[in-house]
Amino acid sequence: MTVEQVAKEKEKQISKTRQWEQALNKLYINFRDYSKDSLKGFGDEDIHQARVNSRKLLTLLSILDPEHSVTEPIYSAFKQSQKRLGKVRDADVLIESFKERRKQAKSAGESKTAELLKAVINHQKEKRKKYRKRLTDELPKVLTKELDEQWEAFLVNELEGLAAKRDVNVVMRELEVAFDQKKKVCKALFNGPEGESQESFEALHDLRIAAKELRYTASAASFALNQKFHAHEEIYKKIQQELGDINDKRIWLETLHSIGRDKLDVGKKVWNQFTDSLRAEVQEALHGNEVVHIAPKPNN
Structure with missing residues (x-):
């Protein structure tokens, strides 16, 4: 391979790494911002977006490092966040689905069914309180300066080598x-x-x-x-x-x-x-x- 060809390959790899870096960083910033916002009021969209962005981060990290031999600390952080956000999000969706069914039952004059659904909704809200409490306790332990430093170190030291292989x-x-x-x-x-x-x-x-x-x-x-x-x-x-x-x-x-x-x-x-x-x-x-x-x- 000539010097010119080597230079072109290097330039191509740098461009590929930059694409990965831009995509990953956008997801990371979104994950952090939505996660912090979700802790302020448990907004449906904040929880949903924090979960989606953590899921996409897990997806890309699994492509780059299937065994998680290099990315294990940050992968575990996103995985833990995904689990806690998922519990709250799933409860939100379940409650909303039963609320819609209760609304339909009331419109149809099915008062007994509406009462059943109200009881289910109240039961699920109590479970959601526990999920929100765990999210409040555990998510701040993930969103730390240490995670930012680990993330930056990954982008600088590991990303190029991993992206070149996949x-x-x-x-x-x-x-x-x-x-x-x-x-x-x-x-x-x-x-x-x-x-x-x-x-x-x-x-x-x-x-x-x-x-x-x-x-x-x-x-x-x-x-x-x-x-x-x-x-x-x-x-x-x-x-x-x-x-x-x-x-x-x-x-x-x-x-x-x-x-x-x-x-x-x-x-x-x-x-x-x-x-x-x-x-x-x-x-x-x-x-x-x-x-x-x-x-x-x-x-x-």
Whole structure:
């Protein structure tokens, strides 16, 4: 290789590193700002954005350093933040979904169902208080000057070497292959002798996570991806949402059963009517999804 070629390669690598640095730094600044804002009033959007930016940071760090041998301290910090933010965010979403259902029940004159949903909402608000308390206690321990210093040291000392070794396009292809394999497993389980078993729904959950990973990789690493992958964020966002709809309805049902009818002080008839309607919604969403085709049962 000539001196000129060496210089061009070096310039190319510097440009690649700069792209990574800009993308990572933007996410880091957003993560810190939204995290601090979320502690002031637990605003829905602040919590959501802090969580999204920490998720994207985790995605990019996993691409650069799959074993986390170099990035472990900062990766662990983002992972811990993601967990605590996620608990609060999931509670927010669950509460809002039950509030909307309560509003619908009241409009339909279903007062007993509205009372059931109010009891569930109050129960979930108490759980959210605990999640918020843990977030308040633990997130400031992450957002420290030490983390800033570790982050800066990573960008200066480690990023160039890691970026030189990784091709995001290869990672995307590997994620696509993994998604397709999970899809085949999921389809086989749902159409197999066990049908809608716990194992089948766990496989569906894994497939949703795989779609989410593809979506976030396409979004966070768009600066380094070939044109053919640029539509992947929207493609896998749609898939994630469709599978998420099934998962959300199952979570609503599981939440009710985890609390129990006695604790909610609800009559058996109202309880059965509402839980039966949720089961029917799970079935409708499951059999209507376009991601994993589920063949109708012979006796249907």
